[in-house]
Amino acid sequence: MSLPVHLVPALGGVAVGDVVTVEGDEAHHAVAVRRLRVGEQVVLTDGAGVAVQGSVGSTGKRVFTLTVESVSAAEPPTPEVVVVQAIPKGERGELAVEVLTEIGVARVVPWAAARSVAVWKGERAAKSLARWRATAREAAKQARRSWFPEVLEMASTAEVVALVAGADLAVVLHEAASAPFADVAVPAAGRIVVVVGPEGGLTDDEVAAFVAAGAVSVRLGAEVLRTSTAGVAAVAAILSRTPRWG
Template sequence: MSLPVHLAPSLTGVAPGETVEVTGDEAHHAVAVRRLRVGETVVLTDGAGTSVTGPVGSTGKRVFTVRVDDVRREPRPQPELVVVQALPKGDRGELAVEVLTEVGVALVVPWAAARSVAVWKGERAERSRAKWQATAREAAKQARRSWLPEVAALARTAEVVDLVAGADLALVLHEGADDALVHVDVPSAGRIVLVVGPEGGLSEAEVAALVGAGARSVRLGDEVLRTSTAGVVAAAAVLARTPRWG
């Protein structure tokens, strides 16, 4: 059975034999919801590549401690995968973030595409991004990731174009593309950007701007996937051709 994973503050410099304290909402969830007990072995990760394993030494209402038995430090996975996700309707955005986190995406960029039905403005934008961040955090623990994904602030098309221009490989999913994603050469390192359009599809102007910045327009297959599932399918297809899944 896999050990439970919890988030901790920075674990930089932590060594076996030391004690790590976890407080706040993370500790409350572990103690009050998961019923964490003294002596139970858990994994703590700081989300920046360091994880420790050890038994719980003490618990309180919003605090618990772990005695470190083992420390593991992992380099940031390469290549780094970024998914630009056009805003879906309802809670399908959180579904997309959850599964993208599970497959190993490093950064999710919510995108206000021209044909996005959902709209993020003002306080709603802050709340929606917070939901995506919380979803990513919980999915990362479930997937036992030592590097947590980030959720960027809402991006406009001009900002997505800049992301594409700075990528080592950028792919725009488009059902009308002549090239298939499976025929694209995938680099073993660097940054790969996948752009996923909204339910209404990408506008001609968006495709032209992204391709003009260096992206390749590609299709996954004959089927047209929903925006909340297209990203994870494309991410898996890309990662399957890298050392990360080799």
């Protein structure tokens, strides 16, 4: 059985024998919800590559301590995968973020596509972004990730074009594309960007802009996937052809 994982702000310089104090909401969840007990084994991570394992030394209302028994440090996974996710309606955005986090993407970029049904503005934008980030955080703990994904601020099409231009490989998922995904050469390192359109589909102008910036327009197969699941299908296909899944 995998040990529970909790996120802490930093673990730089922590060594075996040190005592780490966990406070606030994370500690409250562990103690009040999970019923964490003294002596229980727990993993702490800073979400930036460092993880420690040890036994719980004490618990309080919103605090617990852990005596470090082992320390591990992991390099960022390569190639790095970034998914530009057109904002879907309802809870499908959180679903997309959850499964993309579980499969190992480095960044999720919410995108205000021309045909996105949902619109993020003002207070709604702040709340929606906060939900996506909370979903990524919890999914990363569940997946036992040492490196947690970033969920960036909502991007415009122009900002996505710039992201595509700087990638080692960029693919745009488009049901009308003539090129099959199987023909794409996947690099073993660098940055890979996957652009996922909205429920209403990509506009011709959006596809043209991304292709002009260096992206490859591809189809995954005969089926048309939902925007909340297309990204994870593409990322799985990509990772299966890299050393990460070798």
